[in-house]
Amino acid sequence: MNDPNIKNIKFLHSGLLSPVKKWGAKWSLWAVHLVTSCCGVELAHTYASGYDAERWGTLNFGMMRQTNLIIVEGTISKKMAKALRMTWEQMPDPKFVIVMGACGLEGGLFWNSYHIVKPSEIVPVDYFVPGCPPTPEGLMRGILALQKKIESGEAKATAKYQPVRLEEVLEIKEVKERKPPKSPVKIAEKPEIKIEPRDVEWEFGKSFVDELNQKLAGAGEAFITDVNRVYIRTTKERFLEVAEKLSEDFDHVKSVNVIDVIHEDKFIVEYTVSSYSSKELMPVLVTISAEIPRSNPRFPSVIDIWPSADYQEREMYDFFGVWFENNPAMGEKFLIAPEVETPLRKDFKIPQPNYVLGGESE
Ligand code: SF4
Incomplete structure (x- = not known):
């Protein structure tokens, strides 16, 4: 009876208004948002239109002061434990806790990690929903079980809770030396760009490439790089000529790509085209x-040849600064941060964060 949580839940079952109080609590399990890990995706799934958990009066809510349920979504680390406890403390009584996921039960795949805490050591837990990740059906089952518990009064017997000394739970026994992260290591000064003919078993491709080379008549060189993959090397000056010839069979651009070969002071521009109109050529890129x-x-x-290249050309301008002449929309920014110039160029530099963790950084 000294257990405050049991006392508060007992309130639901006392007095003349008991049926109304129970009915109200059962159909208004509003869960505070406390997404800690990947289980949160399953929670979103449960409350989205497919499963629509709101049918049972349960609803995710942003403010702990108007909520009566915490759904712990997976892992609780020592840092998050404080937030969990603080959230629980601020919620009005009577309140309930569901823990979902193997991580919330026993640590899950982080079972031997130095910073994982069991939620049941921080707040009183009414139900555990097992699984990694648990399914939306599993979580709904937990919510329905909690409703049943509220209605029947079982809550008095199951939600055991001993007040915890948070400092003891969160005590870090072994302090490991923290080091600031290092800058990425440069892997290769001059990465090799290898696009070469390959001898593969693709009979249709061989005759197709022979015909293509005759058609191109020296405007470009076509070769097979894999089954259903053909590569044509040409020059900027003869590019449109090649494109015109290809457009007789290939009706759309799949992708536009730029490769920054900084050590040779050049960009390689690539258009990959495909066909929707010819059944035979459909798998060929x-x-x-x-x-x-x-x-x-x-x-x-x-x-003018393949209109579907439009936005991809504009994207390549944002990323690499390659200007595609005669595209009237060129320069209309696609990037979320329009002030950032050419972020995918190899020499693009982002400001280095200043790590201050005590001691000198390496
Ligand atoms: S139980 Fe699985 S899905 Fe859930 S938080 Fe842990 S690892 Fe992620």
Whole structure:
């Protein structure tokens, strides 16, 4: 009877208004948002339109002062334990706790990690929903079971709770030396770009490439790189000529790509095209490529031949600064941070954060 949680739950079952109080609590289990890990995705799934957990009067809510349920979504670390406890303390009584996921039960796949705490050591838990991750059906089952518990009065016997000394639970026994993260290691000064013909078993491809080379008549060189993959090397000057010839069979651009070969002071521009209109060519991807100097990154746009290249060309301008001539929308920014210039160029630098963790950084 000294257990405050039991006392508060008992309130639901006392007095003349008991049926109304129980009915109200049962159908208004509002859960405070406390997403700690990947189980949160399953919680979102449970409350989304497919499963629609709101049908049982349960609803996710942003403020702990108007909620009466915590659904602990997976892992609780020592840092989050304080937030969990603080949230629980601020919720009005009577309140309930459901813990979902193997991580919340016994640590799950982090069972031997130095910073994992069992939620049941921080707050009184009414139900555990096992699984990694638990399914939306599992979580709904937990909510329905909690409703039953509220209605029947079982809560008095199951929600055992001993007040915890948070400092003891959270005590870090072994203090490990913390080091600031290091800058990424440079892997290769001059990475090799290898796009070469490959001898693969693809009979249709061999005759297709022979015909293609005759059609191109020296405007570009086509070769097989894999089954259903053809590569054409050409120049910036003859690129549109090659594109025109290909457009007779290939009706759309799948992707536009730029490779920054900084050590050779050039960009490689690649268009990959495919066909929806020819059944035979449908699985075939043809990439047309040409090189341009880094100092003058301009390239002819193909939107008059393949309109679907439009937004991809604009994207490549945002990322690499390659200007596609004759695309009227060129320069209309796609990036979320429009003030950032050419972030995918190899020489793009982001400001280094200043780590101050005590002692000198390496
Ligand atoms: S139980 Fe599985 S899904 Fe849930 S938090 Fe842990 S690892 Fe993620």
